[in-house]
Amino acid sequence: MTKKTVNNVENTMRERIDVRIFGALVTESKTDQGYTGIGAIQIYDPFSIHPIEIEETSGTSAFSSASDKGQGTFASHKFVKYGLYTGGGIYSPARGKMNGVTSEDLYNFDDAMINYNAIGKTVSKKHVQPIAYFRIIRNGSSNSKRYDLYFDAEYNESISFHYDVKLNTQRFIDKIKADKNISEIRGYVDERFENLFSDIEYNEIHDYKEDDHEKMSEYVVIYEVIMSNPNGNPDDDNRPRLIKDSDIGFITNERIKRFVRDYWEKVLGLSIFISRQGNVVTARERAEQLMKEMDKDGDSD
Amino acid sequence: MAIVINFIGRKAFFKTVNSNHSTCFTYPAPPRTSLLGMIGAAKGLNFKDTLDRYQNIVDIGFKWDSENTTQIIVKKNIKYEGKSFVDKGSTLDGYEYIFEKKGGVLKGKIYINCKDKSIEDEIYNAFNNPVFPLCLGSAECVIAIEEINRCNSIKIDGEYNKGEMYNAPRMSKGYRKGYDFKEYILRKDGLVITDNFVRTDYGEFCVM
Numbered sequence A: 001m002t003k004k005t006v007n008n009v010e011n012t013m014r015e016r017i018d019v020r021i022f023g024a025l026v027t028e029s030k031t032d033q034g035y036t037g038i039g040a041i042q043i044y045d046p047f048s049i050h051p052i053e054i055e056e057t058s059g060t061s062a063f064s065s066a067s068d069k070g071q072g073t074f075a076s077h078k079f080v081k082y083g084l085y086t087g088g089g090i091y092s093p094a095r096g097k098m099n100g101v102t103s104e105d106l107y108n109f110d111d112a113m114i115n116y117n118a119i120g121k122t123v124s125k126k127h128v129q130p131i132a133y134f135r136i137i138r139n140g141s142s143n144s145k146r147y148d149l150y151f152d153a154e155y156n157e158s159i160s161f162h163y164d165v166k167l168n169t170q171r172f173i174d175k176i177k178a179d180k181n182i183s184e185i186r187g188y189v190d191e192r193f194e195n196l197f198s199d200i201e202y203n204e205i206h207d208y209k210e211d212d213h214e215k216m217s218e219y220v221v222i223y224e225v226i227m228s229n230p231n232g233n234p235d236d237d238n239r240p241r242l243i244k245d246s247d248i249g250f251i252t253n254e255r256i257k258r259f260v261r262d263y264w265e266k267v268l269g270l271s272i273f274i275s276r277q278g279n280v281v282t283a284r285e286r287a288e289q290l291m292k293e294m295d296k297d298g299d300s301d
Numbered sequence B: 001m002a003i004v005i006n007f008i009g010r011k012a013f014f015k016t017v018n019s020n021h022s023t024c025f026t027y028p029a030p031p032r033t034s035l036l037g038m039i040g041a042a043k044g045l046n047f048k049d050t051l052d053r054y055q056n057i058v059d060i061g062f063k064w065d066s067e068n069t070t071q072i073i074v075k076k077n078i079k080y081e082g083k084s085f086v087d088k089g090s091t092l093d094g095y096e097y098i099f100e101k102k103g104g105v106l107k108g109k110i111y112i113n114c115k116d117k118s119i120e121d122e123i124y125n126a127f128n129n130p131v132f133p134l135c136l137g138s139a140e141c142v143i144a145i146e147e148i149n150r151c152n153s154i155k156i157d158g159e160y161n162k163g164e165m166y167n168a169p170r171m172s173k174g175y176r177k178g179y180d181f182k183e184y185i186l187r188k189d190g191l192v193i194t195d196n197f198v199r200t201d202y203g204e205f206c207v208m
Helices: A009-014 A017-022 A093-099 A103-118 A170-178 A191-197 A253-266 A283-300 B032-043 B047-054 B117-128
Strands: A023-026 A035-038 A041-051 A054-064 A072-091 A128-138 A152-155 A165-168 A182-189 A216-228 A248-250 B002-009 B058-064 B068-077 B091-100 B106-114 B144-151 B153-156 B164-172 B179-186 B197-200 B203-206
Touching (some): A009 A017, A009 A283, A017 A041, A017 A253, A023 A283, A041 A152, A103 A216, A103 A253, B032 B117, B032 B164, B058 B203, B106 B117, B106 B197
Antiparallel strands (some): A041 A248, A152 A165, B002 B144, B068 B091, B197 B203
8 A cells, every 4th residue: 555545635634623623625536535524513603692883994004005016005994893792613522523533622622712812813803802602511412502592782872882782691591501411511701701600600611521522512602892803794895794784793603713723723833724824725735735744744754 | 293393593504506616505495405414414324324214204394483584695715626716816705694684593493294103203302312413504504403392284275376486406316416306485474385285283384
């Protein structure tokens, strides 16, 4: 058997944490079956729990334009003045087993979801960060409860600052208390919001058990957005995304996965498949790049 | 006897057969193949095994309980399939999703009638303890099941000529081998209408 066969696309892909956790697709070629894997963790799109207000500012850039090296270009920023978004996700142990997910992978996922703001984000995303993050470990099956849909807010007519919105967690807490299948809750809550979650008992989010990957977990995240653009809409001049004909904002799950992948790559130094390093390439070309890297590592051993 | 499943979710995506990598459209309600796939996910089966087992032994109906809209979400993809655009940078791809009209919660009901009591028990237990997370089409559109009820169903004559007509796959003949299509109507109240009405304790449905 040649080395090329040993390092086929499937083995190469499974070596990457983002493929194990989020899944990937590489089309088949003449020599290889390719890879199709559904992620063990599915991220829910975070939605704002109140109407959001979008502000626009513009200014000039000190740098010349790339095309004609002319005068400084005009920059335009669109941002949400203040917003609370709720989202989450679900980890399926059945898919985790198929993808080879380990407890350490899940630990790294929690780490990234809480600390991704440690990476050098752009100005527009400087304050898009979780104020509460829970990992709810449940016995039995992969039956999602969508806890992210159980938050409400009281808000003023105009929402510009944190005191214009009051988060209401009562329905979420009631839902948690009514669920008899919860075996453990781990969480992180920003100290400003601790009193809102004082009715539920949770352990430190970085608690770690060897068999975590064998249990179904559901995630709940509340993001706070202050004067930032959590996810621009390329179809609408990069304004923060909105549900059409409404003032409800949302962030795509791809954006959240990008935060996580960037954290894994830049802070933890892990090798990931969907990387922004280097040129834009097709999924197959990226898989072939990684196969060559693995071959080189094998030669040097 | 039949099963009626009440679910909630945030978005749905039932890819039409004329979609491609860059432009993906959705049916306004799940076609029969998506709902069969949901049974497969609950049982932990792959698509082919699901079709082999359930294609000819279950009747399925569907109803939205929320007022919905569709919206095209444009996303920037940095890894893509195909060779024609290499070295041209990332691509902007459009995906059409179903959302609740005001950005709220999607709600709906799935009706499943089995030809055999043992199959019905099997599906009922599977939805109570699904192997994979249940979703509305795309894997990211995860739903929560609020209630699963067994009920009686009686076949009736119903009015089904009010609504917009769609042509969606009813059955897949096999991977990449083509589909059987069936016309259905999405009535304004969210009910998917075909020519076979049943009345249950939890409302009316049509068999797709």
